[in-house]
Amino acid sequence: MHSSMPPRAVSAAFDDPNLVADAGLVPVMRLATRGRLPELVRETVRIRGTDNSGGANPAAKVTSLIAAMCAGADSIEDADRLRHGAMPQLFGGIRAPSTLGTFLRSFTHGHALQLHAVHRRFLSGLAAHTPLLPDAGQVAFIDIDSTHKRVFGPAKQGARIGRFRGIRTLHPLLATICTPTARPVIAAVRLRQGKSADSRGAERFVTETLATAAEAGCTGIRVLRADSQFYNADVVAACRRAKTHFSITTGMNPSIKRAIAAIPKGTWQPIRYPRAAVDPDTGELISDAEVAEIPAYTAFTGRKKAEQVTARLIVRRVRDLARPAVKGEQGELFPVWRYHPFFTDSPFETLQAERQHRHHAVIEQVIADGKSGPLAHLPSGKFNANAAWLILWAMSYNLLRAAGALASVFHAKATTATIRAHLVHIPARIARSARRLILHLPRRWPWQHACTQLFTTVHTPPEAA
Template identity: 60%
Template sequence: MRLSHGSSALSATFDDPNLVSVGGLAPVVALAQHCRLGELVVEKLTRKATGGVNAQLKVPGLVAGMVAGADSIDDMDLLRHGGMERLFAGIRAPSTLGTFLRCFTFGHVRQLDSVAASFLTGLAASTPLLAGAEQVAFLDLDDTIRQTHGYAKQGVGYGYNKTKGLNALLATVSTPLAAPVIAASRLRKGSVNSARGAAALLREALTTARGCGAGGPQGDGLIIMRADSAYYTHDVVDAARRGGAHFSITARMTATVKAAIGSITEDTWTAIRYPQAIWDEEGQCWISDAEVAEVTFTAFTGRRKADHVTARLIVRRVKRLNPDHVPAGQGELFAAHRYHAVFTDSPQPMLEAEATHRQHAIVEQVIADLKRGPLAHLPSGKFAANSAWLVLAAIAFNLTRAAGALASTFHAKATTATIRAQLIAVPARLARSARRLCLHLPRDWPWQTAWTQLFHATCGPPAAA
């Protein structure tokens, strides 16, 4: 491809007051209004007189900026160009939005958590966001370190991966038919233990998931909570069971777990072959076959007897390619194979339960999406402001996911970056006819059908009763 005319024959002028660069933001903001985002802010968020007024405009404004691609306060200027003030009302300057965030306290962040939970419930009721949740739903728990630089940010510390930053704990909900959405989030100091506060967050996430239809109206659907070994604690397991969910957690290789693995007889192993090879972190290689067995196991025996939990220990083993590299203390049992154990009370058959647990990695897609978007930065030096930023990022993520679900089956599972590039960042020119605004979009836009379906679902006439 090349310029149709020489570069000397090309000129550029920023002078059109009717152009907007994010025409797809109109149906997305309409969806947020339909699901009462502004009203929820008024109902649940108490505002300070100084800097906190008009929260019902500032919260949706911050969310809209994140949907459009903003990953810092200064990027909120993306909402102030061309015809944006004709298309939207209540747009605020980045400095005003920054002052608003700095007014947040811990209590305000918890109120914003309540807004996020209720908003997700509204999205799930209005869109096919969590299709099939009444039958099977998965709740995944994981955390990540958001790296920071300098010394000005409150709560910064060195986390489990030796990276300096702040720790974001997330709980996502997904189904076999629907991509994950964020049911709960919490920002923590960087040096925190991964499992700290996880049980409380899990309880909140389960309540929100049930509000979105998980488990069905009678509570007879299947909800499985999945997590890695960092959450192999009694509190997390107990929170899942009390919330009516099954648990599936990677077990740590403790002495009791090793003894249980050693009790598995050779004739009980079932060979499996993965449809696609998977990457093994310990062996740093791709593997395509393994063996699976299970044994009854009682966990947390170091606690009082009432806290002991008896369930299934599903063990997957793969051949060790280099028997010389056996971790200290593993013994002869682990010389030929490497073992991965899952502690679960899932009612699924063994092979299905093992495959279901491996799909826990889907939460990494959510983390990657956030880090490529609003969590590219934590913009403030104040911890509460950054905590509010994380909750707003979760709201924006869920709103973008809901817009994709309305647009097409492809966009229902597409990444945030794909939805933004194909449905949100669509240039448009504003025109007025018969007292109505009209968006003129590019001809032959490759995703015109999906965009039109989203627009009609959010901005079209109401459906017939």
């Protein structure tokens, strides 16, 4: 590909008031309205203060921030992209970045909780109007994990030097919902200080997440999956109160080691991965493993008897390629194994439960998606402003996932970066005819059919859709 015009034959002028760069925001924000986002914000978020506190009309400010994130904004200043060309003709209530920054800085912890409630109800609305979580009435998986987000500057509230030496971080907690046929959506998020323990507030967070999953249509079998930092009696108790199964990595404590050592040799079942996996410790590719199960393992024996839990302990072992095999007395070589146990009351058979537990890593894709988009920066020095920014990212993520689910089968499983490139970043020219606005879009747009499907669906009345 090369330029077809001589250098002197090309010029540029930013002078056309009828052009927009992100015409795909039209159906996306229509979908947000169908999910009752502006109405939910007006009903729930109550920010009061002086005239310059940013408290007036929170619905316009929340939708402006979410629209900017859907278009790729990773800072408050990026929201200015909503005010170019003919965008004011397509959208009302667009707010300037300075107004949006003031609005975020006016948040308190209570206001962040109000925004959490909006996110929870908005997810339920999207799930009701789109195939966001297909087959959720049969089986759904709820994944919980935490991550660290590096920040810069000593004035950033809540940032601490914790797990990573010399690096200041904030510590978000994240929960997602997925089904065997759908990519995950975000059920809940929490922003915490950099030195917060991974499991701090986990019981309450799990309780809220499982309630959100039920409201979003997950009425069948539910399985909560988590890493070893969430292996505690309170998390398991929260699952059982919500009638949800659990599948939690245990780590290798002395009790687990004794239980694994007692597994009879003949009970190990071979398993071959359909795709080779990377060993997290050695970096080697592993394609073979063995799995065994202890049907009745009692966990949390240091707690009161009523708080102890007896369930299945499933153990996967792989050859430790970093250590050579041990030579025995008769000269044969005994392989050295690495063990990966998890505690579960899953209703599925052993090998299926083990495969499902490994799929917990899907939450890492959501975290990476956020860090390559709106979470590239936590834009404010105020902790509660950053907490609000995190919740707004979760809502924009779910909104794009819902738009992709309506557009095509391919976009239902695409990354949000792909959805933005295919469905949102569409240039258009505005024209008027018979008191109607017409969007003239590029001829031969490669994803024309998906865009048309999305546009038609969200602009059809719900009763006629």
